Amino acid sequence: MPDLRGKVAIITGASSGIGRGTAVEFALLGAHMTLTGRNQENLQATAKASVEAGTPEDKILVVTGDICNDELRKNLVDQTAQKFGRIDVLVNNAGIFTFGSIETTDMAVYDKMMDVNVRSAVRLTQLCVPHLTKTKGAVVNVSSINGVRSMSGCLAYSLSKVALDQLTRCVALELASKQIRVNSVNPGVIPKDIFKRGGMTDEEIVQLMEHCKSTHALGRVGEVSEVAKTIAFLASSDASFITGAQVPVDGGKHAMCPR
Known part of the structure; x- marks a missing residue:
């Protein structure tokens, strides 16, 4: 198992889904953490789950707020x-999702998507670089299969994930001389709250999950824990010679094509 004992990690979007799963996985591996998100109640639930998984309560910092607020981002790092006393890992997981095509995408929605999914990752990485330089730390960006494969009906989200993957590669090259590693994970379809927040009904989500069994080579959708374990690996010294990588956690979806 990867070893994160005593490592200090910032995890954004930690109030649910992959963010919460990553916090719990990091806790199991001995990390100390700062958890951030917009929902105070959900963040506290994540903190409680992390304590139950092994991180002492005094080794968890909860910071509630909008990741698009630059004052919050500065405060988060400071x-x-x-x-x-240190920062070893930054997990840029905060993200939002919405449907929309080139004909229907509202530009205000587009701007918000890019702000949350891309700009926040750029800015937080900037702010963390001096600290990560001291620890020879790691950045893990949570992207998506949408950054690898083209899909209709979710234009803004897909563009944001393509940008995040390019950010991963560029920053990996720029920070390599400082021994800071930068990688991304590209999950396939994972059951999580982001679909409901994106406007889907419970029935539509159930239908999507069933349909996606046929669009993933392994014949099923993924689990949050499978993504979290991959993030933990990339954040740990077990991945010490991996940087600039996009790791698909998608049941083979990235390798498929219509027939």
Whole structure:
């Protein structure tokens, strides 16, 4: 198993889904963490689950707020460094999803999507670089199969994930001389709240999950824990010679094509 004992990680979008799963996985591996998201109640639930998984309560910092707020981003990094004395890992997981084509996408929605999914990752990485330089740390960006394969009906989301993957590759090259590793994971369809927040009904989500059994080579959708374990691997010293990589956690979906 990867070893994150005593490592300090910032995890964005930690109130649910992959963010919560990553926090719990990191706790199992001994990490100290700063968890951030917009929902205070859900963040506290993540913190509680992380304590139950093994991280002492005093080794978890919860920062609630909008990741698009630059003051919050600065405070997030400053408070983490002040409390723990170091930053070893940044997990850029915060993200939103919505449907929309080139004909129907509202530009205000597009701007919000790029702000949350891309700009926040750029800015947080900038702010963390001085700290990651000291620890020879790691950045893991949570992208999507939409960054690898073209799909209709979710234009803004797909564009944001393509940008995030290019960010991963460019920053990996730029920070390699500092021994900072930068990688991304590209999950396939994972049951999570982002679909409901994106406007889908419960029935539509059930139908999507059933349909996606045929669009993933392994014949099923993924689990949050499978993505979280991959993030933990990339964040750990077990991945010490991996940087600039996009790791598909998608049951083979990236390798498929229509027939």
